[in-house]
Ligand SMILES: [Fe+2]
């Protein structure tokens with residue numbers, strides 16, 4: 286089973302196109318990031334890179350395409366529409382699993398979670414019963430053959446100014462635990478996917494204002510319920526923490542597909558007899574295509590954490 290994992294695409298609009306009235310909200314902070322901190326320039330080629338990514342999927346031929354959030358910059362409907370147009374074919378397909386990131390739910394009034402569900406509803410489809418009681422299945426699960434299950438957990442919520450932290454919450458944590466104990470999942474190798482990371486590349490926990498507030502609780506649930514690999518985005522520079530490096534569960538951050546400040550890459554994760562074989566594909570601007578990144582840090586077999594519970 287082969288999974289293509291990408292994250293943090295960040296479709297946006299030109300800074301001059303922001304309506305003035307929106308600059309008085311948290312979107313003003315987003316506008317400052319795009320202009321003063323020159324973030325817009327980092328994502329100016331987003332449509333071109335996404336085009337190359339879509340062509341590359343035809344080469345990689347994954348069984349599942351996994352997305353872990355941040356389609357947009359400040360959750361404007363126009364940004365969602367640009368993403369929806371770029372991912373027109375992927376939105377119709379049933380082999381894509383995806384959850385929103387914090388930029389997709391940037392301000393409460395934008396109701397980005399609903400916009401995401403309206404335009405990318407296929408990505409939230411679940412193969413398992415819903416234990417959340419919410420509008421759409423949380424977590425959303427995909428069962429791949431007899432071997433692998435991918436469990437995707439929404440972790441983003443609208444935050445106050447200068448706060449971009451995530452939170453799962455007690456109810457969703459209970460739903461995650463219950464889902465991981467489902468007989469269909471407990472007998473398989475399990476990948477837990479979410480937007481937020483647990484640790485930075487240097488192994489230290491992420492900042493309170495940028496990380497997942499209940500990271501410890503989710504990690505405990507993952508460790509105790511047979512999760513073999515945690516994958517995420519949010520931190521735009523990709524990295525991998527192998528089994529036992531920080532926790533008994535390996536963690537692979539795909540980074541950003543489109544952020545020019547970093548490697549513009551995605552992960553290809555294939556299940557083997559011994560573990561998940563992780564490879565990296567990186568965008569080559571000259572060729573305008575993704576190519577294999579041989580020797581990328583962390584590209585190797587990630588041994589399974591333990592025998593599956595069956
Ligand atoms: Fe991001």
Ligand SMILES: [Fe+2]
Pocket residue numbers: 355386387388480518519520
């Ligand atoms: Fe993010």
